[in-house]
Amino acid sequence: MSERKILWIIKYRPKRVDDVIGQDEAKKTIISWLTEWAKGRIPYKKALLLYGPPGVGKTSLVEAIARELNFDILELNASDYRRKSDIKRIVGTAATKKPLLKKGLIILLDEVDGIDPKADEGGLEALVDVIKNTINPIIMTANDPWKEQFRVLRELCELVDFKELTENQIIALLQKICDSEKIYCEREALRWIASRSMGDARAAINDLQAVAEGYGKVTIGLVRAIVRGREKTINIWRTLNEIFYANQAWAAKKAVTQSEEDYESLIRWLNDNIPKKYSDPLDLFRAYDALARATVMLSRAKISGEWGLLSYVFDLMGPGVSLARRSEEILKTRYGFPDWIRLMAQLKPMREEREKLAEYLSYRILASKSTIMNEVIPYMMLIFRNPSDPVIAARLALGYNLSKDMIKYLAGDNTENVIRALEKIKRARPEEVGKETKRGPEKREARKEKSSKGLDYFIKS
Numbered sequence: 001m002s003e004r005k006i007l008w009i010i011k012y013r014p015k016r017v018d019d020v021i022g023q024d025e026a027k028k029t030i031i032s033w034l035t036e037w038a039k040g041r042i043p044y045k046k047a048l049l050l051y052g053p054p055g056v057g058k059t060s061l062v063e064a065i066a067r068e069l070n071f072d073i074l075e076l077n078a079s080d081y082r083r084k085s086d087i088k089r090i091v092g093t094a095a096t097k098k099p100l101l102k103k104g105l106i107i108l109l110d111e112v113d114g115i116d117p118k119a120d121e122g123g124l125e126a127l128v129d130v131i132k133n134t135i136n137p138i139i140m141t142a143n144d145p146w147k148e149q150f151r152v153l154r155e156l157c158e159l160v161d162f163k164e165l166t167e168n169q170i171i172a173l174l175q176k177i178c179d180s181e182k183i184y185c186e187r188e189a190l191r192w193i194a195s196r197s198m199g200d201a202r203a204a205i206n207d208l209q210a211v212a213e214g215y216g217k218v219t220i221g222l223v224r225a226i227v228r229g230r231e232k233t234i235n236i237w238r239t240l241n242e243i244f245y246a247n248q249a250w251a252a253k254k255a256v257t258q259s260e261e262d263y264e265s266l267i268r269w270l271n272d273n274i275p276k277k278y279s280d281p282l283d284l285f286r287a288y289d290a291l292a293r294a295t296v297m298l299s300r301a302k303i304s305g306e307w308g309l310l311s312y313v314f315d316l317m318g319p320g321v322s323l324a325r326r327s328e329e330i331l332k333t334r335y336g337f338p339d340w341i342r343l344m345a346q347l348k349p350m351r352e353e354r355e356k357l358a359e360y361l362s363y364r365i366l367a368s369k370s371t372i373m374n375e376v377i378p379y380m381m382l383i384f385r386n387p388s389d390p391v392i393a394a395r396l397a398l399g400y401n402l403s404k405d406m407i408k409y410l411a412g413d414n415t416e417n418v419i420r421a422l423e424k425i426k427r428a429r430p431e432e433v434g435k436e437t438k439r440g441p442e443k444r445e446a447r448k449e450k451s452s453k454g455l456d457y458f459i460k461s
């Protein structure tokens, strides 16, 4: 059971160098560079920058080589070393300490292109300093090292190019996994998955696992129905960077179409972050104008079903926002979470309380949860929040046996008033207290029987 839950990209992560398919040039370069370190010689370039598309073996090859050459490895992700102070403290310390047991210590800085050169000011410079002073090998990885801000870093490093995997390489990898999992697979089906993965082994293995675990076999019919063409995805921080710092319109458009964020959320992200990067009023005007048009176009596409309009949405959100900036300056403010998303997260406990209350009342009033949410709870709120007559609310609370949390949700600032009135009624009529206490699905029938009780009590009194 638990075995099948393991992600195959983890289970089949290359353990030895030979398990890494392709990348022969890269293997040679990294191994001979590290062998120099192992012999106690410091190579001319003290850092490597491995670059290439996602899912082609950059990180896993370094791990496999470290294992085979008996190096320790300190693996850090961009989020661990974004700030200048982190780089000095974590990376700087490691770079100047000799490991006691192993041949050496590799410092692996994954995804250095995640450093935002403006917001994380001084980060790249600090990294350059660390490399100049390191006594241990430093290896960095990136998808795109060609941006201007990486120039100084690039010059300090030996660049190692990783290639997209070919269709046949990916098919071989998938076949090996199917053999080892004893899963029936058709060659054509593997070819289909490989051709849609765009050279990304991680994506291909994930697709294979989805079909194999869902259906127990991998046939061409199944993969045709299930595996969609895949665009490589990039996370929100990179999407924003690539829109705001794009030099070319096509790059900004690509950032939008490849973003892992859906278009509506991306509009919210842009909406909240444009003023963090642009300061010139005209730039701001142009950017918001483009974004507003994108929003209109997107809702038009959704209402009419004319999805061809999406292309204009992408043009407006990507190049539209990017080219809106005519001034040279980009502000150094950090990106922030959109307020809307933050608000939804903050309101989550309230929304959950509302759901719970609706479910509870649906058994008692015998109405659907949505009816209760839309038609009953708003009126109850009016009653519970009326400071001049907490007794009606207290009687309802007693009749329906509402919990303290439910009362609090309904009454808000008026909670104390209602609770006080409720205590008073309970003291005056102890026989009514605790009559409606059965809970749980097995008591559902019993509850239905009693369901009109709360209302009866309310009407009678």
Ligand SMILES: Nc1ncnc2c1ncn2[C@@H]1O[C@H](COP(=O)(O)OP(=O)(O)OP(=O)(O)O)[C@@H](O)[C@H]1O
Pocket: 008, 009, 010, 012, 013, 014, 019, 020, 021, 022, 023, 052, 053, 054, 055, 056, 057, 058, 059, 060, 061, 141, 142, 143, 165, 173, 201, 202, 205
């Ligand atoms: N060349 C390869 N040979 C065998 N498996 C591979 C290869 N490349 C990727 N994989 C598979 O894909 C997974 C992800 O690979 P890895 O993390 O090395 O990619 P990456 O190039 O570092 O990607 P990213 O740029 O997104 O960090 C691995 O666990 C492995 O299962």
Ligand SMILES: [Mg+2]
Pocket: 058, 059, 060, 110, 141
């Ligand atoms: Mg990686």
